[in-house]
Amino acid sequence: MLHLLKAVYGKQGASRKGALILAFTTALCAxxxxxxxxxxxxxxxxxxxxxxxxxxxxxxxxxxxxxxxxxxxxxxxxxxxxxxxxxxxxxxxxxxxxxxxxxxxxxxxxxxxxxxxxxxxxxxxxxxxxxHPGWLQLWAGTATIGFAGTAGNARTSTFTTAVTAARATRTDKTSIYFNTIRASAFVNGQNSDTAEAVRGGVGYSRNIRPRVFLNVFNDYEYDRFQNLDLRAVFGGGIGFHAIKTDRMMLDLLGGADYNYSKFSTFTRNNAELYWGDDFTYKLKGSTSIVQSYRMFNDLNSLGDYRVNFDIGMTTKIAKWLNWNVSFSDRYLTNPAPGRKTNDLLYTTGLGVNFAH
Incomplete structure (x- = not known):
């Protein structure tokens, strides 16, 4: 091989010879x-x-x-x-x-x-x-903290937190979420709370077919200004992986649940049917969008229902740091007397990525 290269390139072609040898060796090893x-x-x-x-x-x-x-x-x-x-x-x-x-x-x-x-x-x-992962393995998620305030004629402060995490294997997925907001204002010598809400829950799904899965969930909610002391929901159903690619995921699901809602003046115990979707899309670059929708139809009082809608966008700033924006809407056709049917919670802030 070297004699052939010398004949072709001569003594002045040493650099070309080396390049050709490297390319030839690389081709042999690839x-x-x-x-x-x-x-x-x-x-x-x-x-x-x-x-x-x-x-x-x-x-x-x-x-x-x-x-x-x-x-x-x-x-x-x-x-x-x-x-x-x-x-x-x-x-x-x-x-x-x-x-x-x-x-x-x-x-x-x-x-x-x-x-x-x-x-x-x-x-x-x-x-x-x-x-065969251990239970503490494969967890990944983000934790976000946001704070805003004013000073002067009015002193206001708003504090928000949000945590989402999931553990996904080839056959099942466990997810948890938690978010809270607390806001207060001090105007003309009077201090008052203006917002106080906590939402969280856990879910689990397991594939029974490549595109079909069973799921169970448990959600909790507290909203002081909706007069909601506690809402606890336990449910389960079946779902379908409508779209599942590296960039996009769309799950359609439905089932039944039990809703225990304790307001400041009364308590409701309802059986419900629910349906909705979970959607994830990774944009080009370092930004992704996550959306979830649930419609809960009251079986005890036909015509009454509630809706949970959540959407968020995450942009990676560094390997471990991101910027998050999220909207969380709760609609209830029959709220406590004197309260509005709709509550919207929106947050933004810096978050820390974690994975194990």
Whole structure:
């Protein structure tokens, strides 16, 4: 090889020779995927999942193509290969329409259609982490604190907090949320509270089919100026993953619940039917939107209902820091006497990301 390079470039072509050697060596060490139309993708195979294969290239980043468009494949790095009856690890070569997997103990030859999944070392590590995680693992979320105030003719202060966290595996998801607001004003020598509300809850869902899941939840609410001392809701139902991609998720769900609401002068115990959606969308860059809607229809008093609507936007400022804006609306057709049907809580502030 070196003699050939000398003949072509001469002694003055040493730099070109080195570059060519480097390119030649890189090509030998890289994974290669040849498509049926003749295109060749060179890089590192990241994964093959469902009907697509993903390759990481130096110039174009991640490239994804349909698995049934692949004519041949070469993987010089060991990959985890999932077959219908077992999982093996090794390098790959395809000859005469068959894939040869060179493992540490021998060679396994299979048809391309028999390969359920491929994973590189990082993908396999992430897969195993989701397979049997401990209860304290996989939690991720954000905590936000907001404060605003004035001084002078009127002294006002507003304090808000919000915490959201979720633990998601391949088969289930646990989520918790908590937000509160407290505001007061001091005007003309008189001090008074102007807002005081607390909302929180926990939910759990588990897939029973790739797109179908069961869910249960428990919500709590306190609102001083709605005369609501406590609302506790226990419910459950069934849901459908209508959209589930890397950037967008839309779940449709419905079911039944029990609503215990204790106001300052009376108590309600209602059975309800509910329906709604959960929507998440990741915008380009570092911004994401999360929206949730629930309609609760009172079965004890037909025609009465309540609505929970929440929407928030999060923008990452740094790896651990973000800026949050959220709106939380609660509508009740039959509030306490003298109180309005609608309460809106909106907050903004800096938040801290956490993950485990």
């Amino acid at each position: 994974d290669q995927v040849v498509l049926k139309n003749g295109d060749r993708v060179t890089g590192s195979i990241v994964k093959k999942d469902a009907k697509e294969i993903t390759i990481k290239t130096d110039k174009f980043g991640l490239v994804t193509t349909a698995w049934d468009e692949v004519a041949s494949i070469i993987a010089d790095k060991p990959l985890t290969v999932v077959l219908p009856d077992k999982t093996v690890s090794g390098t790959l070569r395809e000859e005469n329409g068959r894939v040869q997997i060179a493992t540490g103990t021998g060679t396994v030859t299979v048809a391309p259609a028999d390969i359920t999944a491929l994973r590189d070392a990082d993908e396999q590590k992430a897969f195993q982490r989701l397979d």
